[in-house]
Amino acid sequence: MSVAGNADGAPGGGVAPIDLIGEAGRQWDTHWGDDAVPAMLATTSIMRAQQILMARLNEILDGFDLTFPRYEALMLLYLSSRGSLPLGKIGERLQVHRTSVTNLVDGLERSGYVERVPHDSDRRMMLAVVTPAGRSVAGEATRALNAAQFATAPLTKADLETMTALLRTLRADADGFPPG
């Protein structure tokens, strides 16, 4: 997912892959000057990194009948003190819309990892509850992801810590928690 660059000499059969984002940076500079180039490069690099990581994580998780977004929802339940959460709370936590939560929980329910049950004191509120099979797969999938260093190769521990610290500044600004 690159905002362009050198669009005619695209890598095809036998052509060596090139750094499309770097190439876009050179085109940007030519057309609009260098003022926004570092921001354009960083934003499009994050978009592409997300694509790369999502594809790798989904491949690891495929053997567990999970996708990474479903894994995230499952882990929320697994790590909660009661093993259950209201659907609305899951959406808040994952910062996704209600329809996405419905889809995630539907997927987990089809795999037998989660059940929907009405809340004890408010029967109109639906809870997602992790099942024993869900608990078991959450542990196994986590061990697989940990062993694969969450698909971050070839980044080093120092690289990862630098990245997390930089992105924490962005997250704090957007999500409203203290940056310090």
Add this chain to the structure above:
Amino acid sequence: MSVAGNADGAPGGGVAPIDLIGEAGRQWDTHWGDDAVPAMLATTSIMRAQQILMARLNEILDGFDLTFPRYEALMLLYLSSRGSLPLGKIGERLQVHRTSVTNLVDGLERSGYVERVPHDSDRRMMLAVVTPAGRSVAGEATRALNAAQFATAPLTKADLETMTALLRTLRADADGFPPG
């Protein structure tokens, strides 16, 4: 989009937002040790950063009847030497599936920014061609994104350059271009 953490004390009405990813890191350490914590934090931070940036960019682009993925496809055409590309090439460049390219080009066509025309020498091959309205909005939208530093506030130029360099290592590994 955080893999969990402190799921019962979620930020609700009036509760101060917390760093959910940092909290997940502490839970990870408790359950599985610290070996994969830097990788988990970096991966989930990139996922969340992508969500934040995409929402901000889409907001900026909404006034231009564009989304960021459509903007990327439009810029590919805008920066190509002929102002047109085969649909397959667009998919290669954006590294998305054919159905996604169809949706992107459909959206751009509905806005009047792109037209589909058969290729001169091979009438079975469809080209996407940028229209004069598409050229005009590509320039305007780019100026707006450049002025907004591609939604990267509050990151500094040095932060952005560090991020791009780190992610280039990941991209080179995944996309097969030389890391150097």
